[in-house]
Amino acid sequence: MANGEAASAARTKYQQIVDDLAAQIHSGALPAGGAVPSESELMERYRVASGTVRKAVSELRAIQLIETHHGRGSFVRARPPVQRKSSDRFRRAHRLAGKAAYLAEAEESGGTPAVQVLFVGPVDAPAEIARRLGVAAGVKVLARKRRYFRDGTPTEEATSYLLWDVVKDIPAVFAENPGGGGIYARLEEHGHLLAEFAETVRARLATKPEAVALALSPGAAVLHLVREAVTDDGRVVEVCDTVMAADQFVLDYRFPARD
Amino acid sequence: MANGEAASAARTKYQQIVDDLAAQIHSGALPAGGAVPSESELMERYRVASGTVRKAVSELRAIQLIETHHGRGSFVRARPPVQRKSSDRFRRAHRLAGKAAYLAEAEESGGTPAVQVLFVGPVDAPAEIARRLGVAAGVKVLARKRRYFRDGTPTEEATSYLLWDVVKDIPAVFAENPGGGGIYARLEEHGHLLAEFAETVRARLATKPEAVALALSPGAAVLHLVREAVTDDGRVVEVCDTVMAADQFVLDYRFPARD
Protein backbone atom coordinates (compact mmCIF):
# COMPACT_ATOMS: atom_id res chain seq x y z
CA MET A 1 0.00 0.00 0.00
CA ALA A 2 1.33 3.38 -0.96
CA ASN A 3 0.56 5.43 2.11
CA GLY A 4 2.09 4.90 5.56
CA GLU A 5 -1.18 4.38 7.45
CA ALA A 6 -1.40 2.27 10.55
CA ALA A 7 -3.30 -0.36 8.58
CA SER A 8 -4.10 -2.15 11.81
CA ALA A 9 -7.73 -2.13 10.71
CA ALA A 10 -6.78 -4.63 8.02
CA ARG A 11 -9.67 -3.29 6.02
CA THR A 12 -9.44 -2.87 2.32
CA LYS A 13 -9.66 0.58 0.83
CA TYR A 14 -12.91 -0.06 -0.98
CA GLN A 15 -14.44 -1.40 2.24
CA GLN A 16 -13.39 1.74 4.09
CA ILE A 17 -15.08 3.83 1.41
CA VAL A 18 -18.19 1.65 1.67
CA ASP A 19 -18.26 2.05 5.45
CA ASP A 20 -17.70 5.78 5.25
CA LEU A 21 -20.45 6.39 2.72
CA ALA A 22 -22.81 3.99 4.50
CA ALA A 23 -22.29 5.92 7.73
CA GLN A 24 -23.02 9.18 5.94
CA ILE A 25 -26.23 7.70 4.56
CA HIS A 26 -27.38 6.38 7.92
CA SER A 27 -26.53 9.62 9.67
CA GLY A 28 -28.45 11.61 7.11
CA ALA A 29 -25.41 13.51 5.88
CA LEU A 30 -26.30 11.98 2.54
CA PRO A 31 -30.10 12.32 2.56
CA ALA A 32 -32.44 9.75 1.01
CA GLY A 33 -33.12 10.50 -2.62
CA GLY A 34 -30.14 12.82 -2.82
CA ALA A 35 -27.16 12.38 -5.12
CA VAL A 36 -24.03 10.53 -4.06
CA PRO A 37 -20.79 12.33 -5.04
CA SER A 38 -19.72 11.34 -8.55
CA GLU A 39 -17.09 8.66 -9.02
CA SER A 40 -14.48 11.15 -10.15
CA GLU A 41 -15.12 13.24 -7.07
CA LEU A 42 -14.83 10.17 -4.86
CA MET A 43 -11.52 9.32 -6.55
CA GLU A 44 -10.17 12.71 -5.57
CA ARG A 45 -11.63 12.71 -2.09
CA TYR A 46 -10.31 9.27 -1.14
CA ARG A 47 -7.18 9.49 -3.33
CA VAL A 48 -7.83 6.16 -5.05
CA ALA A 49 -8.06 4.90 -8.61
CA SER A 50 -11.31 4.58 -10.51
CA GLY A 51 -11.55 0.83 -10.11
CA THR A 52 -11.47 1.12 -6.35
CA VAL A 53 -14.25 3.67 -6.26
CA ARG A 54 -16.31 1.58 -8.65
CA LYS A 55 -15.93 -1.48 -6.46
CA ALA A 56 -17.10 0.49 -3.43
CA VAL A 57 -20.06 1.93 -5.32
CA SER A 58 -20.94 -1.52 -6.60
CA GLU A 59 -20.93 -2.83 -3.05
CA LEU A 60 -23.22 -0.06 -1.83
CA ARG A 61 -25.58 -0.91 -4.65
CA ALA A 62 -25.50 -4.60 -3.75
CA ILE A 63 -26.60 -3.88 -0.21
CA GLN A 64 -29.32 -1.65 -1.61
CA LEU A 65 -28.14 1.59 -0.02
CA ILE A 66 -27.86 3.44 -3.33
CA GLU A 67 -29.02 3.09 -6.89
CA THR A 68 -26.99 4.13 -9.90
CA HIS A 69 -28.21 5.52 -13.21
CA HIS A 70 -25.97 5.50 -16.22
CA GLY A 71 -25.13 9.04 -17.22
CA ARG A 72 -27.00 10.62 -14.33
CA GLY A 73 -25.30 9.56 -11.17
CA SER A 74 -25.84 7.58 -7.99
CA PHE A 75 -28.57 8.33 -5.51
CA VAL A 76 -29.36 7.32 -1.96
CA ARG A 77 -32.19 4.85 -2.03
CA ALA A 78 -35.49 5.90 -0.57
CA ARG A 79 -36.96 2.52 0.35
CA PRO A 80 -40.57 2.40 -0.73
CA PRO A 81 -43.02 0.63 1.54
CA VAL A 82 -43.39 -3.04 0.69
CA GLN A 83 -46.42 -4.57 -0.92
CA ARG A 84 -48.15 -7.46 0.74
CA LYS A 85 -49.24 -10.40 -1.34
CA SER A 86 -51.81 -12.15 0.70
CA SER A 87 -52.99 -15.61 -0.21
CA ASP A 88 -56.59 -14.47 -0.29
CA ARG A 89 -55.92 -12.09 -3.14
CA PHE A 90 -57.47 -14.65 -5.46
CA ARG A 91 -60.77 -14.90 -3.59
CA ARG A 92 -63.76 -15.38 -5.80
CA ALA A 93 -65.45 -12.43 -4.13
CA HIS A 94 -62.75 -10.18 -5.56
CA ARG A 95 -63.25 -11.61 -9.01
CA LEU A 96 -66.99 -11.09 -8.83
CA ALA A 97 -66.43 -7.53 -7.69
CA GLY A 98 -64.53 -7.05 -10.93
CA LYS A 99 -61.10 -6.66 -9.43
CA ALA A 100 -58.00 -8.31 -10.76
CA ALA A 101 -55.70 -9.74 -8.15
CA TYR A 102 -53.02 -7.13 -8.50
CA LEU A 103 -55.52 -4.35 -8.04
CA ALA A 104 -57.00 -6.02 -4.96
CA GLU A 105 -53.46 -5.92 -3.60
CA ALA A 106 -52.49 -2.45 -4.66
CA GLU A 107 -55.54 -0.97 -2.99
CA GLU A 108 -54.13 -1.85 0.38
CA SER A 109 -50.53 -0.89 -0.18
CA GLY A 110 -51.16 2.66 -1.25
CA GLY A 111 -49.16 2.88 -4.46
CA THR A 112 -50.37 3.65 -7.96
CA PRO A 113 -50.36 0.40 -9.90
CA ALA A 114 -49.88 -0.08 -13.62
CA VAL A 115 -49.63 -3.05 -15.94
CA GLN A 116 -47.83 -3.32 -19.23
CA VAL A 117 -48.75 -6.23 -21.47
CA LEU A 118 -45.56 -7.47 -23.09
CA PHE A 119 -46.89 -10.39 -25.09
CA VAL A 120 -50.07 -12.35 -25.67
CA GLY A 121 -50.06 -15.29 -28.03
CA PRO A 122 -49.34 -18.94 -28.61
CA VAL A 123 -46.00 -20.42 -27.56
CA ASP A 124 -44.53 -23.89 -27.25
CA ALA A 125 -44.87 -24.86 -23.60
CA PRO A 126 -41.50 -24.96 -21.81
CA ALA A 127 -40.78 -28.33 -20.21
CA GLU A 128 -41.40 -27.25 -16.63
CA ILE A 129 -44.67 -25.56 -17.53
CA ALA A 130 -45.86 -28.45 -19.67
CA ARG A 131 -45.25 -30.84 -16.81
CA ARG A 132 -47.40 -28.79 -14.48
CA LEU A 133 -50.16 -28.40 -17.08
CA GLY A 134 -50.15 -32.11 -17.71
CA VAL A 135 -49.28 -31.86 -21.40
CA ALA A 136 -46.25 -32.80 -23.46
CA ALA A 137 -43.38 -30.34 -23.70
CA GLY A 138 -43.67 -28.16 -26.77
CA VAL A 139 -47.46 -28.34 -26.98
CA LYS A 140 -49.10 -25.07 -27.99
CA VAL A 141 -50.35 -23.02 -25.05
CA LEU A 142 -51.43 -19.41 -24.65
CA ALA A 143 -48.85 -17.19 -22.97
CA ARG A 144 -49.67 -13.84 -21.42
CA LYS A 145 -46.61 -11.93 -20.31
CA ARG A 146 -46.91 -8.65 -18.46
CA ARG A 147 -44.92 -6.33 -16.27
CA TYR A 148 -46.31 -4.66 -13.20
CA PHE A 149 -45.35 -1.26 -11.89
CA ARG A 150 -45.97 0.64 -8.75
CA ASP A 151 -45.55 4.37 -8.77
CA GLY A 152 -43.76 4.06 -12.09
CA THR A 153 -41.10 1.56 -11.03
CA PRO A 154 -41.28 -2.04 -12.22
CA THR A 155 -41.92 -4.52 -9.42
CA GLU A 156 -42.68 -7.86 -11.02
CA GLU A 157 -42.90 -9.67 -14.31
CA ALA A 158 -45.37 -12.50 -14.75
CA THR A 159 -46.13 -14.97 -17.51
CA SER A 160 -49.35 -16.97 -17.47
CA TYR A 161 -49.56 -20.15 -19.50
CA LEU A 162 -53.06 -21.40 -20.30
CA LEU A 163 -54.20 -24.65 -21.89
CA TRP A 164 -55.11 -23.97 -25.49
CA ASP A 165 -58.19 -26.17 -25.42
CA VAL A 166 -59.51 -24.25 -22.47
CA VAL A 167 -59.01 -20.74 -23.82
CA LYS A 168 -59.46 -21.13 -27.57
CA ASP A 169 -63.15 -20.22 -27.28
CA ILE A 170 -62.66 -17.37 -24.81
CA PRO A 171 -61.73 -14.31 -26.90
CA ALA A 172 -61.29 -12.07 -23.86
CA VAL A 173 -58.16 -13.88 -22.68
CA PHE A 174 -56.50 -13.04 -26.01
CA ALA A 175 -57.12 -9.37 -25.46
CA GLU A 176 -54.59 -7.08 -23.83
CA ASN A 177 -57.12 -6.28 -21.16
CA PRO A 178 -59.13 -9.39 -20.30
CA GLY A 179 -61.78 -7.35 -18.50
CA GLY A 180 -62.99 -7.04 -14.92
CA GLY A 181 -61.85 -9.79 -12.60
CA GLY A 182 -59.03 -10.78 -14.94
CA ILE A 183 -58.56 -14.06 -16.76
CA TYR A 184 -59.71 -16.09 -13.76
CA ALA A 185 -63.13 -14.45 -13.99
CA ARG A 186 -63.30 -15.26 -17.71
CA LEU A 187 -62.37 -18.89 -17.05
CA GLU A 188 -65.10 -19.24 -14.47
CA GLU A 189 -67.66 -17.65 -16.75
CA HIS A 190 -66.91 -20.38 -19.24
CA GLY A 191 -67.49 -23.17 -16.78
CA HIS A 192 -63.96 -23.68 -15.49
CA LEU A 193 -64.62 -23.25 -11.79
CA LEU A 194 -61.43 -22.77 -9.84
CA ALA A 195 -61.01 -24.88 -6.75
CA GLU A 196 -57.58 -24.00 -5.43
CA PHE A 197 -54.20 -22.54 -6.15
CA ALA A 198 -50.89 -24.22 -5.48
CA GLU A 199 -47.98 -21.86 -5.20
CA THR A 200 -44.29 -22.61 -4.93
CA VAL A 201 -41.92 -19.94 -3.70
CA ARG A 202 -38.21 -19.68 -4.31
CA ALA A 203 -35.73 -16.91 -3.62
CA ARG A 204 -32.52 -16.33 -5.52
CA LEU A 205 -30.41 -13.61 -7.04
CA ALA A 206 -31.61 -11.82 -10.15
CA THR A 207 -30.15 -12.84 -13.48
CA LYS A 208 -28.90 -10.07 -15.74
CA PRO A 209 -32.07 -9.91 -17.89
CA GLU A 210 -34.26 -9.95 -14.80
CA ALA A 211 -32.21 -7.19 -13.25
CA VAL A 212 -32.70 -5.14 -16.39
CA ALA A 213 -36.44 -5.83 -16.60
CA LEU A 214 -37.03 -4.93 -12.97
CA ALA A 215 -34.48 -2.12 -12.81
CA LEU A 216 -32.50 -3.96 -10.15
CA SER A 217 -28.80 -3.98 -9.58
CA PRO A 218 -27.29 -7.32 -10.54
CA GLY A 219 -27.01 -9.43 -7.43
CA ALA A 220 -30.27 -8.19 -5.96
CA ALA A 221 -32.66 -10.81 -4.61
CA VAL A 222 -35.84 -11.84 -6.38
CA LEU A 223 -38.78 -13.97 -5.36
CA HIS A 224 -39.73 -16.57 -7.91
CA LEU A 225 -43.33 -17.80 -7.70
CA VAL A 226 -44.92 -20.51 -9.75
CA ARG A 227 -48.65 -20.82 -9.21
CA GLU A 228 -51.01 -23.47 -10.55
CA ALA A 229 -54.72 -22.77 -10.89
CA VAL A 230 -56.66 -25.97 -10.30
CA THR A 231 -60.30 -26.41 -11.32
CA ASP A 232 -63.09 -28.33 -9.61
CA ASP A 233 -62.33 -31.42 -11.65
CA GLY A 234 -58.70 -31.41 -10.61
CA ARG A 235 -57.28 -30.05 -13.83
CA VAL A 236 -54.48 -27.47 -13.87
CA VAL A 237 -55.70 -24.93 -16.41
CA GLU A 238 -53.16 -22.21 -15.84
CA VAL A 239 -49.59 -21.90 -14.61
CA CYS A 240 -48.30 -18.47 -13.72
CA ASP A 241 -44.57 -17.86 -13.51
CA THR A 242 -43.69 -14.68 -11.62
CA VAL A 243 -40.41 -12.97 -10.78
CA MET A 244 -40.67 -10.21 -8.21
CA ALA A 245 -38.21 -7.68 -6.85
CA ALA A 246 -37.67 -9.09 -3.37
CA ASP A 247 -37.46 -5.73 -1.65
CA GLN A 248 -40.92 -4.77 -2.89
CA PHE A 249 -42.91 -7.63 -1.46
CA VAL A 250 -43.96 -9.51 1.59
CA LEU A 251 -45.94 -12.67 0.97
CA ASP A 252 -48.68 -13.63 3.38
CA TYR A 253 -50.06 -17.12 3.80
CA ARG A 254 -52.47 -18.64 6.29
CA PHE A 255 -53.11 -22.31 6.60
CA PRO A 256 -55.03 -24.46 9.05
CA ALA A 257 -53.32 -26.45 11.78
CA ARG A 258 -55.98 -29.11 11.73
CA ASP A 259 -56.10 -32.10 9.44
CA MET B 1 -15.31 -4.74 -30.52
CA ALA B 2 -12.13 -6.20 -31.91
CA ASN B 3 -13.36 -9.28 -33.71
CA GLY B 4 -15.46 -9.23 -36.85
CA GLU B 5 -18.44 -10.99 -35.34
CA ALA B 6 -21.98 -10.13 -36.31
CA ALA B 7 -22.12 -8.12 -33.08
CA SER B 8 -25.84 -7.71 -33.50
CA ALA B 9 -26.09 -9.09 -29.99
CA ALA B 10 -24.43 -5.93 -28.69
CA ARG B 11 -23.22 -7.96 -25.71
CA THR B 12 -20.28 -6.96 -23.62
CA LYS B 13 -17.21 -9.16 -23.45
CA TYR B 14 -17.68 -10.13 -19.86
CA GLN B 15 -21.30 -11.05 -20.55
CA GLN B 16 -20.21 -13.25 -23.43
CA ILE B 17 -17.80 -15.03 -21.11
CA VAL B 18 -20.56 -15.42 -18.53
CA ASP B 19 -22.91 -16.86 -21.15
CA ASP B 20 -20.26 -19.17 -22.51
CA LEU B 21 -19.28 -20.57 -19.13
CA ALA B 22 -22.92 -20.81 -18.03
CA ALA B 23 -23.70 -22.83 -21.16
CA GLN B 24 -20.77 -25.14 -20.44
CA ILE B 25 -22.04 -25.65 -16.91
CA HIS B 26 -25.60 -26.37 -17.99
CA SER B 27 -24.44 -28.71 -20.74
CA GLY B 28 -22.26 -30.60 -18.31
CA ALA B 29 -19.02 -29.75 -20.12
CA LEU B 30 -18.05 -28.19 -16.80
CA PRO B 31 -19.38 -30.82 -14.38
CA ALA B 32 -20.89 -29.94 -11.02
CA GLY B 33 -18.28 -29.88 -8.29
CA GLY B 34 -15.48 -29.63 -10.81
CA ALA B 35 -12.99 -26.81 -11.11
CA VAL B 36 -13.58 -23.84 -13.37
CA PRO B 37 -10.49 -22.86 -15.42
CA SER B 38 -8.29 -20.47 -13.46
CA GLU B 39 -8.57 -16.76 -14.13
CA SER B 40 -5.21 -16.64 -15.89
CA GLU B 41 -6.29 -19.46 -18.14
CA LEU B 42 -9.55 -17.69 -18.92
CA MET B 43 -7.56 -14.54 -19.75
CA GLU B 44 -5.61 -16.50 -22.34
CA ARG B 45 -8.55 -18.40 -23.70
CA TYR B 46 -10.76 -15.36 -24.23
CA ARG B 47 -7.88 -12.96 -24.92
CA VAL B 48 -9.00 -10.43 -22.34
CA ALA B 49 -7.44 -8.60 -19.40
CA SER B 50 -7.69 -9.79 -15.83
CA GLY B 51 -10.36 -7.30 -14.86
CA THR B 52 -12.70 -8.56 -17.53
CA VAL B 53 -12.33 -12.16 -16.45
CA ARG B 54 -12.82 -11.18 -12.84
CA LYS B 55 -16.03 -9.34 -13.66
CA ALA B 56 -17.36 -12.40 -15.47
CA VAL B 57 -16.40 -14.71 -12.63
CA SER B 58 -17.99 -12.36 -10.13
CA GLU B 59 -21.21 -12.43 -12.14
CA LEU B 60 -21.25 -16.23 -12.25
CA ARG B 61 -20.79 -16.24 -8.49
CA ALA B 62 -23.66 -13.79 -8.03
CA ILE B 63 -25.92 -16.08 -10.01
CA GLN B 64 -24.76 -18.95 -7.83
CA LEU B 65 -23.44 -21.03 -10.70
CA ILE B 66 -19.97 -21.21 -9.19
CA GLU B 67 -18.28 -20.62 -5.89
CA THR B 68 -14.78 -19.25 -5.50
CA HIS B 69 -12.22 -20.05 -2.84
CA HIS B 70 -9.28 -17.77 -2.31
CA GLY B 71 -6.09 -19.54 -3.25
CA ARG B 72 -7.82 -22.71 -4.38
CA GLY B 73 -9.90 -21.82 -7.38
CA SER B 74 -13.46 -21.62 -8.60
CA PHE B 75 -15.79 -24.57 -8.70
CA VAL B 76 -19.09 -25.36 -10.31
CA ARG B 77 -21.72 -25.35 -7.63
CA ALA B 78 -23.12 -28.74 -6.89
CA ARG B 79 -26.67 -27.70 -6.23
CA PRO B 80 -27.95 -30.00 -3.58
CA PRO B 81 -31.54 -31.08 -4.14
CA VAL B 82 -33.76 -28.48 -2.58
CA GLN B 83 -35.92 -29.12 0.41
CA ARG B 84 -39.61 -28.51 0.07
CA LYS B 85 -41.39 -26.74 2.88
CA SER B 86 -45.00 -27.48 2.33
CA SER B 87 -47.71 -25.69 4.23
CA ASP B 88 -49.12 -28.97 5.48
CA ARG B 89 -45.95 -29.77 7.36
CA PHE B 90 -47.70 -28.63 10.53
CA ARG B 91 -50.65 -30.99 10.18
CA ARG B 92 -51.92 -32.32 13.43
CA ALA B 93 -51.64 -35.85 12.11
CA HIS B 94 -47.89 -35.41 11.93
CA ARG B 95 -47.79 -34.16 15.49
CA LEU B 96 -49.83 -37.10 16.71
CA ALA B 97 -47.52 -39.44 14.84
CA GLY B 98 -44.74 -38.00 16.95
CA LYS B 99 -42.96 -36.17 14.20
CA ALA B 100 -41.64 -32.66 14.45
CA ALA B 101 -42.23 -30.50 11.42
CA TYR B 102 -38.64 -30.50 10.23
CA LEU B 103 -38.51 -34.26 10.34
CA ALA B 104 -41.77 -34.57 8.45
CA GLU B 105 -40.07 -32.50 5.79
CA ALA B 106 -36.71 -34.17 5.78
CA GLU B 107 -38.28 -37.55 5.22
CA GLU B 108 -39.34 -36.50 1.78
CA SER B 109 -36.23 -34.68 0.67
CA GLY B 110 -33.81 -37.48 1.29
CA GLY B 111 -31.12 -35.74 3.32
CA THR B 112 -29.94 -36.51 6.83
CA PRO B 113 -31.34 -33.85 9.11
CA ALA B 114 -29.85 -32.57 12.35
CA VAL B 115 -30.77 -29.90 14.85
CA GLN B 116 -28.53 -27.94 17.15
CA VAL B 117 -30.17 -26.13 20.02
CA LEU B 118 -28.40 -22.80 20.45
CA PHE B 119 -30.41 -21.29 23.28
CA VAL B 120 -33.47 -21.96 25.39
CA GLY B 121 -34.52 -19.45 28.01
CA PRO B 122 -36.33 -16.27 28.88
CA VAL B 123 -35.70 -13.11 26.85
CA ASP B 124 -37.26 -9.68 26.59
CA ALA B 125 -39.57 -9.79 23.60
CA PRO B 126 -38.27 -7.73 20.65
CA ALA B 127 -40.75 -5.08 19.50
CA GLU B 128 -41.82 -6.87 16.33
CA ILE B 129 -42.33 -10.17 18.16
CA ALA B 130 -44.18 -8.55 21.05
CA ARG B 131 -46.56 -6.87 18.63
CA ARG B 132 -47.42 -10.20 17.03
CA LEU B 133 -47.84 -11.92 20.39
CA GLY B 134 -50.08 -9.16 21.58
CA VAL B 135 -47.91 -8.15 24.52
CA ALA B 136 -45.86 -5.08 25.35
CA ALA B 137 -42.32 -4.86 24.01
CA GLY B 138 -39.79 -6.11 26.52
CA VAL B 139 -42.16 -8.52 28.26
CA LYS B 140 -40.57 -11.81 29.27
CA VAL B 141 -41.12 -14.62 26.75
CA LEU B 142 -39.50 -17.99 26.21
CA ALA B 143 -37.07 -18.10 23.30
CA ARG B 144 -35.92 -21.29 21.64
CA LYS B 145 -33.18 -20.77 19.10
CA ARG B 146 -31.88 -23.62 17.01
CA ARG B 147 -29.93 -24.29 13.84
CA TYR B 148 -30.91 -26.95 11.33
CA PHE B 149 -28.55 -28.94 9.19
CA ARG B 150 -28.92 -31.25 6.28
CA ASP B 151 -26.13 -33.66 5.50
CA GLY B 152 -23.90 -31.65 7.81
CA THR B 153 -24.36 -28.22 6.21
CA PRO B 154 -26.42 -25.56 7.97
CA THR B 155 -29.63 -24.70 6.16
CA GLU B 156 -31.70 -22.53 8.46
CA GLU B 157 -31.74 -20.84 11.83
CA ALA B 158 -35.01 -20.43 13.70
CA THR B 159 -36.06 -18.73 16.90
CA SER B 160 -39.41 -19.50 18.50
CA TYR B 161 -40.90 -17.03 20.94
CA LEU B 162 -43.59 -18.38 23.27
CA LEU B 163 -45.88 -16.57 25.69
CA TRP B 164 -44.53 -17.09 29.17
CA ASP B 165 -47.95 -17.62 30.73
CA VAL B 166 -48.64 -20.37 28.27
CA VAL B 167 -45.43 -22.34 28.69
CA LYS B 168 -44.47 -21.77 32.31
CA ASP B 169 -46.23 -24.97 33.37
CA ILE B 170 -45.01 -27.08 30.46
CA PRO B 171 -41.53 -28.28 31.44
CA ALA B 172 -40.94 -30.09 28.15
CA VAL B 173 -40.69 -26.86 26.16
CA PHE B 174 -37.78 -25.78 28.35
CA ALA B 175 -35.89 -28.92 27.48
CA GLU B 176 -33.44 -29.11 24.62
CA ASN B 177 -35.54 -31.84 23.08
CA PRO B 178 -39.22 -31.13 23.64
CA GLY B 179 -40.20 -34.68 22.69
CA GLY B 180 -42.21 -36.30 19.92
CA GLY B 181 -44.26 -33.91 17.83
CA GLY B 182 -42.24 -30.91 19.00
CA ILE B 183 -43.43 -27.94 21.02
CA TYR B 184 -46.71 -27.75 19.13
CA ALA B 185 -47.64 -31.22 20.38
CA ARG B 186 -46.81 -30.15 23.95
CA LEU B 187 -48.94 -27.04 23.62
CA GLU B 188 -51.92 -29.05 22.43
CA GLU B 189 -51.50 -31.57 25.23
CA HIS B 190 -51.89 -28.70 27.64
CA GLY B 191 -55.14 -27.48 26.14
CA HIS B 192 -53.82 -24.94 23.64
CA LEU B 193 -55.41 -26.31 20.50
CA LEU B 194 -53.86 -24.81 17.41
CA ALA B 195 -56.29 -23.49 14.80
CA GLU B 196 -54.10 -22.00 12.11
CA PHE B 197 -50.71 -20.65 11.16
CA ALA B 198 -50.06 -17.29 9.53
CA GLU B 199 -46.77 -17.06 7.71
CA THR B 200 -45.11 -14.04 6.13
CA VAL B 201 -42.31 -14.55 3.62
CA ARG B 202 -39.61 -12.11 2.65
CA ALA B 203 -36.48 -12.56 0.56
CA ARG B 204 -33.35 -10.47 0.89
CA LEU B 205 -29.58 -10.71 0.92
CA ALA B 206 -27.92 -12.32 3.91
CA THR B 207 -26.42 -10.06 6.52
CA LYS B 208 -22.85 -10.76 7.55
CA PRO B 209 -23.77 -12.74 10.70
CA GLU B 210 -26.39 -14.73 8.80
CA ALA B 211 -23.90 -15.55 6.10
CA VAL B 212 -21.52 -16.82 8.77
CA ALA B 213 -24.18 -18.84 10.60
CA LEU B 214 -25.42 -20.51 7.43
CA ALA B 215 -22.01 -20.83 5.75
CA LEU B 216 -23.12 -18.68 2.81
CA SER B 217 -21.02 -16.55 0.57
CA PRO B 218 -21.61 -12.87 1.24
CA GLY B 219 -24.35 -11.54 -0.97
CA ALA B 220 -26.29 -14.79 -1.03
CA ALA B 221 -30.07 -14.68 -0.80
CA VAL B 222 -32.03 -15.80 2.24
CA LEU B 223 -35.69 -16.45 2.87
CA HIS B 224 -37.03 -14.80 5.99
CA LEU B 225 -40.16 -16.41 7.43
CA VAL B 226 -42.16 -15.21 10.38
CA ARG B 227 -44.88 -17.62 11.43
CA GLU B 228 -47.59 -17.11 14.03
CA ALA B 229 -49.30 -20.06 15.69
CA VAL B 230 -52.91 -19.18 16.48
CA THR B 231 -55.06 -21.17 18.90
CA ASP B 232 -58.75 -21.98 18.80
CA ASP B 233 -59.56 -18.92 20.86
CA GLY B 234 -57.72 -16.63 18.47
CA ARG B 235 -54.63 -16.11 20.59
CA VAL B 236 -51.14 -16.04 19.06
CA VAL B 237 -49.16 -18.28 21.42
CA GLU B 238 -45.99 -18.59 19.43
CA VAL B 239 -44.06 -16.60 16.85
CA CYS B 240 -41.27 -18.32 14.96
CA ASP B 241 -38.65 -16.26 13.17
CA THR B 242 -36.70 -18.24 10.59
CA VAL B 243 -33.86 -17.37 8.23
CA MET B 244 -33.17 -19.96 5.55
CA ALA B 245 -30.49 -20.33 2.90
CA ALA B 246 -32.53 -19.51 -0.19
CA ASP B 247 -30.86 -22.07 -2.41
CA GLN B 248 -31.83 -24.88 -0.09
CA PHE B 249 -35.57 -24.43 -0.05
CA VAL B 250 -38.71 -24.31 -2.07
CA LEU B 251 -41.82 -23.28 -0.17
CA ASP B 252 -45.14 -24.84 -1.10
CA TYR B 253 -48.52 -23.34 -0.33
CA ARG B 254 -52.00 -24.32 -1.37
CA PHE B 255 -55.02 -22.17 -0.80
CA PRO B 256 -58.62 -22.36 -1.89
CA ALA B 257 -59.98 -20.25 -4.71
CA ARG B 258 -63.41 -20.10 -3.15
CA ASP B 259 -64.55 -17.67 -0.49
Added chain:
DNA sequence: TAGTGGTCTAGACCACTCC
Protein backbone atom coordinates in the same frame (compact mmCIF):
# COMPACT_ATOMS: atom_id res chain seq x y z
C1' DT C 1 -21.06 19.62 -25.16
C1' DA C 2 -19.80 18.59 -20.47
C1' DG C 3 -20.36 15.29 -17.00
C1' DT C 4 -21.76 10.91 -15.56
C1' DG C 5 -21.42 5.89 -15.05
C1' DG C 6 -19.87 1.29 -17.72
C1' DT C 7 -16.36 -1.48 -19.92
C1' DC C 8 -11.67 -2.74 -20.60
C1' DT C 9 -6.58 -2.83 -20.52
C1' DA C 10 -1.95 -4.39 -18.81
C1' DG C 11 0.12 -4.55 -15.55
C1' DA C 12 1.65 -4.67 -9.85
C1' DC C 13 1.44 -6.60 -5.41
C1' DC C 14 -0.85 -9.19 -1.69
C1' DA C 15 -3.19 -13.26 0.72
C1' DC C 16 -4.31 -17.86 0.70
C1' DT C 17 -3.78 -22.99 -0.43
C1' DC C 18 -1.32 -26.93 -1.46
C1' DC C 19 2.67 -29.53 -2.26
Added chain:
DNA sequence: GAGTGGTCTAGACCACTAG
Protein backbone atom coordinates in the same frame (compact mmCIF):
# COMPACT_ATOMS: atom_id res chain seq x y z
C1' DG D 1 7.56 -22.13 -4.16
C1' DA D 2 4.10 -22.41 -7.60
C1' DG D 3 -0.48 -21.38 -8.46
C1' DT D 4 -4.70 -19.44 -7.15
C1' DG D 5 -8.01 -15.61 -6.29
C1' DG D 6 -8.32 -10.48 -4.20
C1' DT D 7 -7.04 -5.67 -4.34
C1' DC D 8 -5.41 -1.69 -6.71
C1' DT D 9 -3.45 1.46 -10.20
C1' DA D 10 -3.64 4.88 -14.02
C1' DG D 11 -5.10 5.33 -17.57
C1' DA D 12 -8.39 4.68 -22.37
C1' DC D 13 -12.66 4.67 -24.71
C1' DC D 14 -17.73 4.13 -24.91
C1' DA D 15 -22.79 5.03 -23.71
C1' DC D 16 -26.01 7.64 -21.55
C1' DT D 17 -28.10 12.11 -19.59
C1' DA D 18 -28.69 16.75 -19.31
C1' DG D 19 -28.48 21.65 -20.23
